[in-house]
Amino acid sequence: MTKKVLVLGEAREGSLRNVSFEAIAAAKTIANGGEVVAVLLGDAVASLAQEMIAYGADRVVTVEHPHLKQYTSDGYSQALMAVIEQENPEGIVFGHTALGKDLSPKIASKLKAGLVSDVTAIESNGDEHTFVRPIYSGKAFEKVQIKDGIHLASVRPNNITPLEKDDSRSGDVSAVSVDITNLRTIVKEVVRKSTDGVDLSEAKVVIAGGRGVKSEEGFEPLKQLADLLGGAVGASRGACDAEYCDYSLQIGQTGKVVTPDLYIAAGISGAIQHLAGMSNSKIIVAINKDPEANIFNVADYGIVGDLFEVVPLLIEEFKKIQN
Ligand code: FAD
Numbered sequence: 001m002t003k004k005v006l007v008l009g010e011a012r013e014g015s016l017r018n019v020s021f022e023a024i025a026a027a028k029t030i031a032n033g034g035e036v037v038a039v040l041l042g043d044a045v046a047s048l049a050q051e052m053i054a055y056g057a058d059r060v061v062t063v064e065h066p067h068l069k070q071y072t073s074d075g076y077s078q079a080l081m082a083v084i085e086q087e088n089p090e091g092i093v094f095g096h097t098a099l100g101k102d103l104s105p106k107i108a109s110k111l112k113a114g115l116v117s118d119v120t121a122i123e124s125n126g127d128e129h130t131f132v133r134p135i136y137s138g139k140a141f142e143k144v145q146i147k148d149g150i151h152l153a154s155v156r157p158n159n160i161t162p163l164e165k166d167d168s169r170s171g172d173v174s175a176v177s178v179d180i181t182n183l184r185t186i187v188k189e190v191v192r193k194s195t196d197g198v199d200l201s202e203a204k205v206v207i208a209g210g211r212g213v214k215s216e217e218g219f220e221p222l223k224q225l226a227d228l229l230g231g232a233v234g235a236s237r238g239a240c241d242a243e244y245c246d247y248s249l250q251i252g253q254t255g256k257v258v259t260p261d262l263y264i265a266a267g268i269s270g271a272i273q274h275l276a277g278m279s280n281s282k283i284i285v286a287i288n289k290d291p292e293a294n295i296f297n298v299a300d301y302g303i304v305g306d307l308f309e310v311v312p313l314l315i316e317e318f319k320k321i322q323n
Pocket of ligand 1: 209210211212213235236237238239250251252253254255266267268269270271272273274277287288289290293305306307308
């Protein structure tokens with residue numbers, strides 16, 4: 001049986017986040033040949049609709065309202081519930097982002113529906129879908145099926161390959177008018193920390209530093225390497241606690257979860273709480289002067305050495321390749 005599946009697109013500063021396109025690919029699998037309807041919520045989002053269609057959405061429904069300019073659970077859930085009531089879908093896919101982690105359980109509870117969160121893969125056999133998700137801080141994976149009712153899932157960024165973009169695709173774009181009321185919180189202003197460069201959660205290359213980096217200045221070579229490879233800088237909690245960098249860079253159980261193509265860990269011991277945030281990276285390179293460091297147990301390539309010697313050598317070599 002084909003299904004109608006909604007996908008919540010996420011935009012930041014006027015651009016759609018990659019996870020929106022990954023969620024469309026997941027929705028296509030669940031729809032099994034049925035219809036994938038993208039939902040865009042915000043104060044001015046209609047201009048983003050065509051990109052969702054180019055990535056595979058069959059049509060787009062927008063809800064535009066001044067109260068949707070910034071995310072609030074109340075505002076977004078009212079808007080999304082209005083679309084759900086209109087569309088009556090058999091599935092809804094979210095990104096497993098800060099927004100998706102907040103909104104998806106709220107919608108699941110309103111619909112009394114099953115939600116599989118943090119999905120890294122979907123195995124499909126016709127109409128039967130098995131969702132794969134990490135458990136025990138990434139030490140194992142479980143496979144979950146939703147037997148009855150509407151399927152809700154949130155997909156971990158960087159795990160499901162988006163469909164190829166096709167700008168010639170076309171689809172209907174319609175607007176739903178929703179009266180957003182009774183907001184318990186109104187966001188007056190968002191002041192973002194200035195982070196130059198690539199978003200850590202979606203970066204294809206992450207260069208992470210730990211307590212072994214020893215100081216704020218010690219992160220400089222890591223930033224240079226990240227810039228060179230078009231990646232983002234991350235950190236262990238050890239480095240954040242030592243005030244070498246901001247907590248927004250923390251990766252791990254109580255930080256961000258990243259799944260880049262390349263993760264370089266420099267001066268990080270590999271505590272289980274850190275591995276929880278990065279062990280699903282495609283290629284892991286560890287640089288540590290202690291050959292017994294636990295990080296080498298998850299690394300594909302290990303370099304036993306002083307990061308202050310190894311990182312500049314890597315920068316030199318990558319520059320040669322690029323020139
Ligand atoms: P250390 O363990 O001190 O390791 C530093 C490493 O650097 C060592 O292996 C050392 O050999 C190496 N080194 C030193 N100098 C050099 C050099 N010049 N060149 C190369 N290598 C060098 N941690 C996280 O990262 N993320 C989390 O989300 C997180 N959540 C937590 C939640 C809880 C509830 C708890 C209890 C802990 C959590 N932690 C988390 C902390 C975690 O247990 C570790 O303490 C932390 O990851 C250690 O950080 P580190 O590897 O940078 O430091």
